[in-house]
Amino acid sequence: MDFDLSEEQRLLKESVGGLLTDAYDFDSRRKYMLEKGGWSRAIWAKLAEQGLLGLPFPEADGGFGAGAVETMIVMEALGRALVLEPYLATVVIGGGFLRHGGSAAQKEAHIPGIIDGSKTLAFAQLEKNSRYDLNDVVTSAKTKGDGWVIDGEKFVVVNGENADTLIVTARTKGARHDKSGIGVFLVPADANGISKKGYPTQDGLHAADITFTGVEVGTEAAIGDPENALPLIERVVDEARAAVCAEAVGAMDESLKTTVEYLKTRKQFGVAIGSFQSLQHRAADMFVALEQARSMSMFATMAADFDDAKERATAVAAAKVQVGKSGKFIGQQSIQLHGGIGMTIEAKIGHYFKRLTMIENSLGDSEYHLRRVSEAGGLV
Structure with a gap:
């Protein structure tokens, strides 16, 4: 596999990185959290102006x-800036359902609004006691x-x-854990x-618990086959995991980077604590964990386009395992190397650890995922 970025991809990386560097410092992020819904409409508009909301959509639908x-490049940049805006929910997941399963009418009704920033989406899938099983669906569609x-x-x-x-998974027939009889529906919020x-x-971020009581939608609300949408759901969720x-x-x-910079500036016994060999070794271990996660993230990105659903799912699951382990290790080491300041709400390092912890459980x-890889017989 060729992991080198093309010239266009490098330009995209520089472009989105420059935008977020200018508009998304830590103090600005705290202000955006106070806006309605916990994110900035102005920043969302800038993402739209730069074409980032239309990246994965075909040119025939108005995208690029x-x-x-390209999604990997954007998501890495969003992770560095701890961006609050609903790119994952709207463009990656919502857009994924429309790209892979939407009808021409559904695409025409929703994709232009996503691209210009006037419409956001949310994926309503998790249910009480369902954990991570996508086929564990009790919500009904009759x-x-x-x-x-x-x-x-x-x-x-x-x-x-x-x-x-809202993109809602609902059971159209069968029992709770059946893999057939599951549909996906576009429901006005x-x-x-x-x-x-x-x-x-x-x-x-912001989330919601949502109750549906006799919510009526038309036949055009169903994305794809309303009785056999699980393969579509699994594909889109694998892309979201990547x-x-x-x-x-x-x-x-x-x-x-933040931790290494802190080690260079924080002084103890009259010298920078980064001069202590034991702390240098811990920073080196963090770097190794990061590069392990990066390589598996790239692998998952390539695997997201696999036609074989089992190979795709196993590769993405393996990446999620490594990223989860690396995120936990780097987050813990970052907090410990910052000392007491790392535990304060004013220090941004703690906010990175929180986001990494939430990603691990998302x-x-x-x-x-380790169980999924094991049940598949491993990667090779």
């Missing part, structure tokens, strides 16, 4: 036809006339508090019968 590598009626509850829906459209309880999460791996690499990279933790 970029691939998984036919009524020419449409569907959705009933159920979804939890920790990232950006669910502010999204214009202001539809009758929807109630939300929004709240901030530990990493500064994306959060890249985001985690960005956060780990910045954590390491879309399957290390133990869950």
